[in-house]
Amino acid sequence: MNLFRLDASILPGTSGSAEIADIAEAEWTAAHPGATVTRRHLGTDPLPADAWALATTAAFTPEADRGPAQREAVALGAALAEELQNADAAILAVPLYNFGVSQHFKTWVDLVIAGAGPTTPLLKSTPTVLVTTLGGGYGPGTPREGWDHSTPYLERILADVWQAELTVVKRELTLAATNPAMEGLRGLAEQQHSQALAAARDAGRALAGS
Numbered sequence: 001m002n003l004f005r006l007d008a009s010i011l012p013g014t015s016g017s018a019e020i021a022d023i024a025e026a027e028w029t030a031a032h033p034g035a036t037v038t039r040r041h042l043g044t045d046p047l048p049a050d051a052w053a054l055a056t057t058a059a060f061t062p063e064a065d066r067g068p069a070q071r072e073a074v075a076l077g078a079a080l081a082e083e084l085q086n087a088d089a090a091i092l093a094v095p096l097y098n099f100g101v102s103q104h105f106k107t108w109v110d111l112v113i114a115g116a117g118p119t120t121p122l123l124k125s126t127p128t129v130l131v132t133t134l135g136g137g138y139g140p141g142t143p144r145e146g147w148d149h150s151t152p153y154l155e156r157i158l159a160d161v162w163q164a165e166l167t168v169v170k171r172e173l174t175l176a177a178t179n180p181a182m183e184g185l186r187g188l189a190e191q192q193h194s195q196a197l198a199a200a201r202d203a204g205r206a207l208a209g210s
Contacts, residue, residue, distance in 0.1 A: 001035040003028055004087035008094045008105040010043045016174045017133040020200045021093035024129050024169070027204025028089060038083060046104040047111060051076055055114040077115030081122060084112060089207050090128040090164065096135070096150040109157055123164035127210035129203045130154055130168045135175035137185070165210070167203045171196035 005025060009015035029037065054073035058066050066074070084090070094105055101109075116122055138148040151170065159166040176182040176189035 001032045001088050002086055003032075003035065003037045004084060004090040005037055005039045006090075006092045006094075006108075007039075007041045008043055008092075008102055008108075010097075010102070012041065012043055015043075015093070015095070016171060017093035017095045017131050020133070020169055020171060020196050021091050021129070021131045023197060023200040024091050024131065024204035024207060027201060028091075028208045031205075031208035038087070040083070040108075042102075042104045042108055047076070047080075047107050048073075049103070049107060052107055052110040052114060055111060059114070073111075074115075077111045077113075079115070080108065080112045081115035081120070084162075085116070085122045087123070087126055089210065090123060090126060091131065091207070092128070092154075092158070093131040094150070094154060095133045096148060099147050100149040101153060113161075119161070121161075121163035123158065123162040126164050127207050128158060128164035128166050129200075129207055130158060130166060131200065132168065132170050133174050134170070134172045135179075136182075137172050139172065167206065169196055169199045169203055 003025065005021070007015070007018055007021065009017055012018065025037070029035065051073040054070045055077045058070035058074045061070065094101060112122070132151055132154060134148060136144060138144050151168070155166065155168065158164045171192050173182070173185055173189035173192055176185045
């Protein structure tokens with residue numbers, strides 16, 4: 001058994017998404033002692049920003065005419081796609097940044113697609129937990145309703161393109177504890193925190209039993 005774990009927080013020491021994902025992972029590893037966990041942390045070990053462009057242009061270049069950088073980018077995309085496709089289960093911890101996904105996560109997605117092709121269902125029938133955290137509130141009736149441009153994208157890629165059996169654990173208001181302007185939301189933020197931890201535990205158990 002092989003669990004693929006991806007993190008994308010740029011603040012690994014205080015990551016709210018990692019805290020939640022750790023709980024789901026612990027449930028999976030408890031059910032599969034000794035199994036392999038393949039880790040990739042895009043926040044601490046980002047991929048080269050130009051690799052996607054190099055891999056994409058290489059696809060339109062005869063192999064004999066490709067430069068060393070193009071060859072390296074093509075190999076990287078293929079390796080990332082294989083890493084994902086080999087997973088029996090997956091956990092991805094991806095925070096929202098600036099109302100969308102971070103550039104280093106987008107680079108990873110684009111490189112995987114370059115390596116596998118745009119329609120390859122890399123996670124077909126693979127139980128997958130997506131943990132996503134948001135500093136503010138974006139739900140119905142909030143001032144920034146509709147500003148979450150991250151979660152729909154993540155669901156589109158993981159569930160629709162890669163065809164994962166997807167469970168989403170989402171926590172909002174992560175900045176309430178430290179932002180004075182959000183002091184009045186701290187009670188609700190703590191409630192959402194507790195709910196997310198419980199949801200992660202349930203998701204991890206379901207992941208382990210799949």
